[in-house]
Amino acid sequence: MAFLLDDLQFFFSPKSVVIIGASDNAYKPGFLCIESIKKSGFKGKFYLVSPKKDFINGIPAFSSVTEISKDIDLAIIVVPAKNVPRVIKECGEKNIKGAIIISSGFKELGDDFGSRLEQQISKLASIYGLKVIGPNALGILNPYHPINATFVPHLNMIKKGGLAIVSQSGGMGVHLSHLAILEDIGISKLVSLGNQLNIGFEDILNFLEKDHATKAVGLYIEGINNPRLFLENAGRINLKKPIIIFKAAKNKKMNSSALSHTGAMAGDYKIYSAAFRQFGIIEAYSLIDVIDIAKGLMMQPPAQGNRLAILTAQAGGGIVMADSWLNAGLPLAKFSSHTIDEVSKIIMFSNLNNPLDISWSISDSHKL
Amino acid sequence: MAFLLDDLQFFFSPKSVVIIGASDNAYKPGFLCIESIKKSGFKGKFYLVSPKKDFINGIPAFSSVTEISKDIDLAIIVVPAKNVPRVIKECGEKNIKGAIIISSGFKELGDDFGSRLEQQISKLASIYGLKVIGPNALGILNPYHPINATFVPHLNMIKKGGLAIVSQSGGMGVHLSHLAILEDIGISKLVSLGNQLNIGFEDILNFLEKDHATKAVGLYIEGINNPRLFLENAGRINLKKPIIIFKAAKNKKMNSSALSHTGAMAGDYKIYSAAFRQFGIIEAYSLIDVIDIAKGLMMQPPAQGNRLAILTAQAGGGIVMADSWLNAGLPLAKFSSHTIDEVSKIIMFSNLNNPLDISWSISDSHKL
Numbered sequence: 001m002a003f004l005l006d007d008l009q010f011f012f013s014p015k016s017v018v019i020i021g022a023s024d025n026a027y028k029p030g031f032l033c034i035e036s037i038k039k040s041g042f043k044g045k046f047y048l049v050s051p052k053k054d055f056i057n058g059i060p061a062f063s064s065v066t067e068i069s070k071d072i073d074l075a076i077i078v079v080p081a082k083n084v085p086r087v088i089k090e091c092g093e094k095n096i097k098g099a100i101i102i103s104s105g106f107k108e109l110g111d112d113f114g115s116r117l118e119q120q121i122s123k124l125a126s127i128y129g130l131k132v133i134g135p136n137a138l139g140i141l142n143p144y145h146p147i148n149a150t151f152v153p154h155l156n157m158i159k160k161g162g163l164a165i166v167s168q169s170g171g172m173g174v175h176l177s178h179l180a181i182l183e184d185i186g187i188s189k190l191v192s193l194g195n196q197l198n199i200g201f202e203d204i205l206n207f208l209e210k211d212h213a214t215k216a217v218g219l220y221i222e223g224i225n226n227p228r229l230f231l232e233n234a235g236r237i238n239l240k241k242p243i244i245i246f247k248a249a250k251n252k253k254m255n256s257s258a259l260s261h262t263g264a265m266a267g268d269y270k271i272y273s274a275a276f277r278q279f280g281i282i283e284a285y286s287l288i289d290v291i292d293i294a295k296g297l298m299m300q301p302p303a304q305g306n307r308l309a310i311l312t313a314q315a316g317g318g319i320v321m322a323d324s325w326l327n328a329g330l331p332l333a334k335f336s337s338h339t340i341d342e343v344s345k346i347i348m349f350s351n352l353n354n355p356l357d358i359s360w361s362i363s364d365s366h367k368l
Numbered sequence: 369m370a371f372l373l374d375d376l377q378f379f380f381s382p383k384s385v386v387i388i389g390a391s392d393n394a395y396k397p398g399f400l401c402i403e404s405i406k407k408s409g410f411k412g413k414f415y416l417v418s419p420k421k422d423f424i425n426g427i428p429a430f431s432s433v434t435e436i437s438k439d440i441d442l443a444i445i446v447v448p449a450k451n452v453p454r455v456i457k458e459c460g461e462k463n464i465k466g467a468i469i470i471s472s473g474f475k476e477l478g479d480d481f482g483s484r485l486e487q488q489i490s491k492l493a494s495i496y497g498l499k500v501i502g503p504n505a506l507g508i509l510n511p512y513h514p515i516n517a518t519f520v521p522h523l524n525m526i527k528k529g530g531l532a533i534v535s536q537s538g539g540m541g542v543h544l545s546h547l548a549i550l551e552d553i554g555i556s557k558l559v560s561l562g563n564q565l566n567i568g569f570e571d572i573l574n575f576l577e578k579d580h581a582t583k584a585v586g587l588y589i590e591g592i593n594n595p596r597l598f599l600e601n602a603g604r605i606n607l608k609k610p611i612i613i614f615k616a617a618k619n620k621k622m623n624s625s626a627l628s629h630t631g632a633m634a635g636d637y638k639i640y641s642a643a644f645r646q647f648g649i650i651e652a653y654s655l656i657d658v659i660d661i662a663k664g665l666m667m668q669p670p671a672q673g674n675r676l677a678i679l680t681a682q683a684g685g686g687i688v689m690a691d692s693w694l695n696a697g698l699p700l701a702k703f704s705s706h707t708i709d710e711v712s713k714i715i716m717f718s719n720l721n722n723p724l725d726i727s728w729s730i731s732d733s734h735k736l
Contacts, residue, residue: 317543
């Protein structure tokens with residue numbers, strides 16, 4: 001299903017946006033999307049479409065996107081699933097470049113109705129050459145444009161930085177964003193792909209390769225549509241921008257649940273994991289590790305070797321760090337006699353081993 | 369080396385305490401220990417011993433513990449290592465019941481001098497029947513007495529609760545305490561054992577078995593002096609109070625580092641890990657997991673079975689949870705037709721699978 005996309009810039013830096021399915025009910029995504037975009041500092045034009053209301057919170061609403069005379073780059077779609085095919089057709093007729101379908105109720109339901117609906121929108125998107133993020137997606141956020149095209153207004157608190165977060169699941173995208181905020185890391189782009197109708201991880205990676213703001217990429221993946229293309233792209237981009245992956249749905253029994261979430265088969269985890277390693281992609285084993293590893297890698301140049309020297313003010317932490325390093329099959333550095341001579345001038349220990357616990361020397365010496 | 373101790377109450381609820389090696393230098397442990405105990409709300413008597421000063425911060429100081437006429441339960445020793453044997457001898461002559469040796473410079477140095485010193489104090493402690501926590505220990509904290517017999521005054525912010533933290537390393541004991549504070553868990557006791565001269569994990573577990581405040585036990589272990597006795601005690605106590613262990617120094621190459629930290633050989637991790645499982649002791653793979661697992665277990669009664677039902681407002685989190693459960697070899701619950709009938713009255717989904725993502729139903733229904 002996936003195809004190469006030279007440029008997805010209209011998703012991340014649109015000049016004009018329409019929210020289709022706008023609402024004045026504060027609990028509905030059709031309301032929250034308006035809040036998100038208004039509070040993001042978006043400098044372009046944005047339009048609202050609602051079949052029911054002429055005004056929403058004081059902003060005029062059109063009854064259909066086809067009634068809008070001006071060009072539109074991006075549509076954010078939050079209408080009920082059964083209305084999405086009609087809306088996609090209208091977006092196509094209007095020559096809109098990209099659509100974010102936030103609506104759920106498609107392949108992820110795991111029933112015939114949802115799958116048929118998704119096939120319909122896939123066919124229509126293909127006819128009109130419409131690029132789609134979703135359906136069943138959180139949307140995208142770009143603090144550099146700026147635009148928050150999600151239904152989570154408080155994500156506007158994200159600061160600019162070098163980490164691109166790409167999450168299949170919207171909720172996990174929000175969770176990764178929260179962790180980045182807690183760790184004081186800035187974000188270059190946030191994308192949740194949902195069911196990956198015609199834009200998958202492989203396409204977003206291509207886009208991020210050329211995105212100057214992006215220094216590292218953190219991914220939450222359940223399944224990949226085109227694993228071969230994904231690995232080719234990821235393996236290439238990883239040489240310039242480290243890619244850190246959390247792979248969910250590792251257990252074989254999870255295929256049915258992952259299927260019923262975003263409609264992608266999870267595949268055999270062992271094959272994924274081996275492929276990640278082969279292509280030099282970093283696999284994280286928790287979401288906080290995705291953020292921690294990205295933070296560490298963005299703070300320093302690539303390591304010249306694989307030997308680690310550990311300096312702590314407390315022995316236990318040094319042991320735990322050294323232990324993790326050795327368990328990953330990597331060697332600890334051996335201090336040269338020159339290093340030992342120099343260090344022994346400021347630390348009064350008989351043994352200068354790695355890991356080196358400088359302990360109370362911190363308070364005893366002003367030389368440190 | 370380890371022996372059974374019926375009662376270590378004088379460590380945790382002493383009526384009188386002496387700090388030997390008290391100092392007025394704010395960067396020295398001999399100063400920080402005074403701060404800790406003063407600010408802990410300790411209701412008993414405490415004395416200071418300093419060979420150099422008659423008064424420390426306005427409190428009179430004795431030149432030796434033998435000069436104090438009143439009975440003393442507990443000595444906190446912070447003198448330089450080479451003076452510890454003499455001080456231990458004086459504590460023995462004074463019939464003090466227990467000593468916490470915070471001073472380092474013993475077996476953990478990995479040299480002859482430190483090992484010989486430790487043998488000396490071991491012999492003296494044995495002659496006088498003196499119970500020793502340490503050397504090279506952080507000390508103990510009991511918010512119920514209250515007493516903070518460590519050199520970390522800010523640990524007084526720990527609140528009362530059900531978790532006992534027992535850490536070989538002082539620094540990791542502090543770290544576990546910080547994590548408990550962040551997770552808003554109360555502590556029943558904090559102990560750092562250091563080099564385990566004549567009190568080891570096996571003895572502290574025996575004490576905690578009878579301690580009413582303790583509901584769960586979290587351990588940071590590098591090595592155990594008497595593994596057989598430890599497992600017997602832990603396996604028995606675990607039936608009443610869950611024991612969660614983080615085992616450091618897992619890698620065989622770490623034995624030398626663990627040795628040079630608290631002087632205990634780390635042993636073969638695989639044997640430890642298999643034994644923990646056999647005795648029903650929970651092994652955590654990070655320090656935050658120790659705290660999270662303890663928190664979860666203290667919040668609910670023991671599970672009746674091993675099947676898990678997962679209810680989330682967002683599919684990704686449900687998948688990650690279910691995945692972890694299945695990867696641990698445990699089954700997910702299958703919803704009965706009765707459950708499905710009842711749930712379908714409040715949630716409008718065609719498929720009610722486990723994990724169940726209730727998604728926008730949260731906002732759509734007030735029945736939830």
